[in-house]
Amino acid sequence: MRKYQPHIIKEGGVEFHLGEFRGGLVLYDFKKMLIYLDAKGKLLFGKKFKIYNEDHPILYKLFVYYIRDEASCKKLGIDLGKGLLLSGPVGCGKTSLMKLMRHLVPHQKPYELIPSRNIVFGFNNIGYRIIEQYGDHRFYCFDDLGVEPIGRHFGKDCNVLGEILLSRHELLLGHKVKTHATTNLNAKELEERYGNRVRSRMRELFNLVAFDKGSGDKRK
Missing domain, CATH: 3.40.50.300 (P-loop containing nucleotide triphosphate hydrolases)
Structure with missing residues (x-):
């Protein structure tokens, strides 16, 4: 049986590691998530798609919401x-x-x-x-x-x-x-x-x- 690995996503034969799976929890890495998002964006919307540096603060808020990071969401005033x-x-x-x-x-x-x-x-x-x-x-x-x-x-x-x-x-x-x-x-x-x-x-x-x-x- 394949080990549960929610932090690893496969796209076109490439594995993207969004963080580490430790103690039953995923420790996500913001930079690695950006790399995956850029790659997935190019697959969905074409090669001209790019992640802009000025959008990182918005992306960070979205990331912590989607991965359900309760501590970070609380600091940002986000209600899960x-x-x-x-x-x-x-x-x-x-x-x-x-x-x-x-x-x-x-x-x-x-x-x-x-x-x-x-x-x-x-x-x-x-x-x-x-x-x-x-x-x-x-x-x-x-x-x-x-x-x-x-x-x-x-x-x-x-x-x-x-x-x-x-x-x-x-x-x-x-x-x-x-x-x-x-x-x-x-x-x-x-x-x-x-x-x-x-x-x-x-x-x-x-x-x-x-x-x-x-x-x-x-x-x-």
Whole structure:
């Protein structure tokens, strides 16, 4: 039987050691995790993908959250019982990072990353069933939260993601089902988009991890 080795990930015949397995615990190494993330990013997004030095503070916060480093999370004010809201300017790399991070800990329950606008398009076609669909016990990351259009089904408007976030809040409280999201908007803009009630639930749903406002567009 193969020894349990959560700190070793194989990609294309290459073994990446993210740390050491000692005494039943993985002692992760930040630099080794960066090396793996860079390699995995190139596999997923092409050879032009790179890890930027200025993003290391953000990556460190994401790393300690995903590996469930309780001591480091406590120092950074990160609650492991909540999901992540990764915010920052357009093109700073939020979506790519959320796609990448789930590969760091393949032994943990994965989440599905879904564009928020696609959920609204689904609502426009099938109505309120789409809200029920995302009120299940699966883990999701809602991408580009806050810039999706208002939903409309049979002439009735609906703030679809706002309703889904309320459902996800109930799931977190009752069943510890976490939700993640990415957004280009700041706290004030999110409140304007979803209202104070949803915004207050979002504070309980998410840890806010924010890129600097001056982060450049990496897609250029």
